[in-house]
Amino acid sequence: MSQAAHAEKPVYQRPDLTGATPVVEVEKLVTHYGEREILHGIDLEVREGEIMVIMGGSGSGKSTLLNTLLGLLHPTSGEVRILGEHLHGISDVERTKLRQKMGVAFQGGALFSSLSVLENIMLPLREHTKLDLNTMRIMARLKMQVVALDGFENLMPAELSGGMIKRAAFARAIVMDPRILFCDEPSAGLDPVVASAIDDLILSLRDAMGMSIVVVTHELESAFRIADRICVLDKGNILLIGTVEEVRASTNERIQNLLNRRTEEKVLDPDEYLRNLTAAND
Amino acid sequence: MAEASERTLPTRIAGRLDKLGRAAVAAVAEVGLGGALFAQSVFWMVLGSRRAQPVRIKATFERAMEVGIQALPIITMMSVTIGMMLAIQGIYTLRVFGAEEQVTIGVGFSVVREFGPLITGILIAGRTGSSLAARIGTMRISQEIDALQVMGINPVRFIVAPALIAMMVMVPLLTFWADLVMLAGAGWYISVSLGMSMAAYTDRIIDIVSVGDVMHGLSKSVLFSILITLVGVINGANVSGGAEGVGKMTTRSVVLAISAIIVTDMVFAFITTR
Numbered sequence: 115m116s117q118a119a120h121a122e123k124p125v126y127q128r129p130d131l132t133g134a135t136p137v138v139e140v141e142k143l144v145t146h147y148g149e150r151e152i153l154h155g156i157d158l159e160v161r162e163g164e165i166m167v168i169m170g171g172s173g174s175g176k177s178t179l180l181n182t183l184l185g186l187l188h189p190t191s192g193e194v195r196i197l198g199e200h201l202h203g204i205s206d207v208e209r210t211k212l213r214q215k216m217g218v219a220f221q222g223g224a225l226f227s228s229l230s231v232l233e234n235i236m237l238p239l240r241e242h243t244k245l246d247l248n249t250m251r252i253m254a255r256l257k258m259q260v261v262a263l264d265g266f267e268n269l270m271p272a273e274l275s276g277g278m279i280k281r282a283a284f285a286r287a288i289v290m291d292p293r294i295l296f297c298d299e300p301s302a303g304l305d306p307v308v309a310s311a312i313d314d315l316i317l318s319l320r321d322a323m324g325m326s327i328v329v330v331t332h333e334l335e336s337a338f339r340i341a342d343r344i345c346v347l348d349k350g351n352i353l354l355i356g357t358v359e360e361v362r363a364s365t366n367e368r369i370q371n372l373l374n375r376r377t378e379e380k381v382l383d384p385d386e387y388l389r390n391l392t393a394a395n396d
Numbered sequence: 397m398a399e400a401s402e403r404t405l406p407t408r409i410a411g412r413l414d415k416l417g418r419a420a421v422a423a424v425a426e427v428g429l430g431g432a433l434f435a436q437s438v439f440w441m442v443l444g445s446r447r448a449q450p451v452r453i454k455a456t457f458e459r460a461m462e463v464g465i466q467a468l469p470i471i472t473m474m475s476v477t478i479g480m481m482l483a484i485q486g487i488y489t490l491r492v493f494g495a496e497e498q499v500t501i502g503v504g505f506s507v508v509r510e511f512g513p514l515i516t517g518i519l520i521a522g523r524t525g526s527s528l529a530a531r532i533g534t535m536r537i538s539q540e541i542d543a544l545q546v547m548g549i550n551p552v553r554f555i556v557a558p559a560l561i562a563m564m565v566m567v568p569l570l571t572f573w574a575d576l577v578m579l580a581g582a583g584w585y586i587s588v589s590l591g592m593s594m595a596a597y598t599d600r601i602i603d604i605v606s607v608g609d610v611m612h613g614l615s616k617s618v619l620f621s622i623l624i625t626l627v628g629v630i631n632g633a634n635v636s637g638g639a640e641g642v643g644k645m646t647t648r649s650v651v652l653a654i655s656a657i658i659v660t661d662m663v664f665a666f667i668t669t670r
Binding site: 181184185186207209210211213214216218220221222223224225226227237238241242296 | 447448449534535538539540542543545546547548549
């Protein structure tokens with residue numbers, strides 16, 4: 115039974131991305147939270163049709179990087195170009211237009227609790243297009259079919275399971291047919307079967323709709339399955355950008371620690387500890 | 397030990413001054429944010445359609461139902477009670493001078509100029525202001541506000557402007573209703589207690605209370621509606637730390653809104669009666 119199920123799983127080919135146009139370009143990006151520097155000069159490029167996974171442990175700066183790419187955080191210095199436009203250097207009107215070419219699936223779904231699933235998915239269409247209500251409904255239902263959520267349009271977000279919330283969030287993120295899709299921890303908090311289904315969904319969205327997808331995750335299995343390239347972040351610096359094979363083969367100690375789920379071992383020098391303690395008391 | 401305490405005293409004073417300074421700066425920043433939010437809301441109300449981002453009528457209507465129609469029972473009940481209470485106190489006080497009949501003067505002025513707008517404002521601050529803060533706080537925690545931003549939907553236009561319009565329309569209407577119900581409550585007690593007919597009471601109130609007095613109360617209620625909305629929105633937007641944070645900010649929002657209403661009421665009364 116399990117073998118049969120395994121055999122039915124779709125096989126996704128990694129596309130050849132040599133010469134593909136960059137859709138996200140990050141140069142020397144520095145971002146602060148208050149006085150604390152979180153990102154220390156990041157350089158990154160995401161190509162058209164690519165699934166780029168940004169991976170790192172807690173506190174590595176991956177959420178800060180995502181928020182800066184989405185324009186929710188303003189960088190201290192450096193540049194973010196989305197589809198060739200400077201995200202942080204354009205007017206509000208231009209940024210609104212640019213954002214219509216970007217879709218975001220948030221970690222918790224971020225569905226509006228006062229709207230039904232269908233109304234949530236239709237929201238970007240209602241706000242940015244002049245389509246009539248029926249056309250919007252048809253378009254939203256089509257996206258619900260894409261994410262295998264058809265039949266649940268009238269439910270409220272509170273009535274959905276964790277996996278369904280993520281699917282609804284994906285449907286809302288792709289309803290405007292964006293060129294770039296950003297996903298924040300898409301499989302976090304889901305059981306392995308549902309998490310694997312979400313991975314399949316991401317891969318099928320890339321293949322069916324030709325989207326470039328940026329995924330932020332700390333789930334290794336998921337990252338290795340979906341990524342064309344992986345960007346490994348650590349303490350606000352990029353350790354490596356490479357294919358799955360390159361990341362696996364890396365000899366970098368921090369990357370190996372992350373892959374093998376090892377915490378950093380810190381050898382405590384008793385003399386230094388006492389010196390620090392005395393200095394603190396002074 | 398003594399040396400240590402001598403050394404730490406200036407540090408402690410400096411620490412307290414630092415805290416006081418930070419709190420003052422934060423308070424000024426909140427007032428500034430309130431002004432900016434109000435200006436942005438007016439901007440979207442006026443120019444939203446030109447930017448293809450109009451303030452949605454449906455959302456405004458829903459908020460108006462929530463603020464106005466759903467608050468009618470509590471406003472009515474409280475207004476009848478306060479009207480009767482004013483009549484009871486008025487008759488008791490004027491009995492000292494043997495001038496119970498003059499109670500209508502006190503009741504008429506105090507209801508339309510003070511108690512109508514004040515009680516409505518306080519009830520709406522407790523009911524709608526708190527729910528606005530909780531709603532926005534929850535939206536912030538669940539990243540709904542971030543979602544709006546990345547969808548290219550301005551959160552002020554989508555959340556604040558409909559709430560502000562609904563409040564600015566419904567709070568004066570509720571105040572007018574509260575005025576009528578308070579006067580009716582007071583009239584019922586006066587007619588029972590002093591044997592004055594309801595028709596005579598109504599005639600006296602119409603003679604005493606001018607349109608200007610009613611407008612005085614209603615214009616205050618417009619100010620209160622703006623204050624309640626902005627305080628609720630600012631506190632909701634500043635929520636951090638999960639459900640506990642939402643609870644804290646909701647309480648803060650109610651306390652601040654009621655305080656702002658009372659201070660504004662006093663300033664308004666001072667300026668308009670000179």
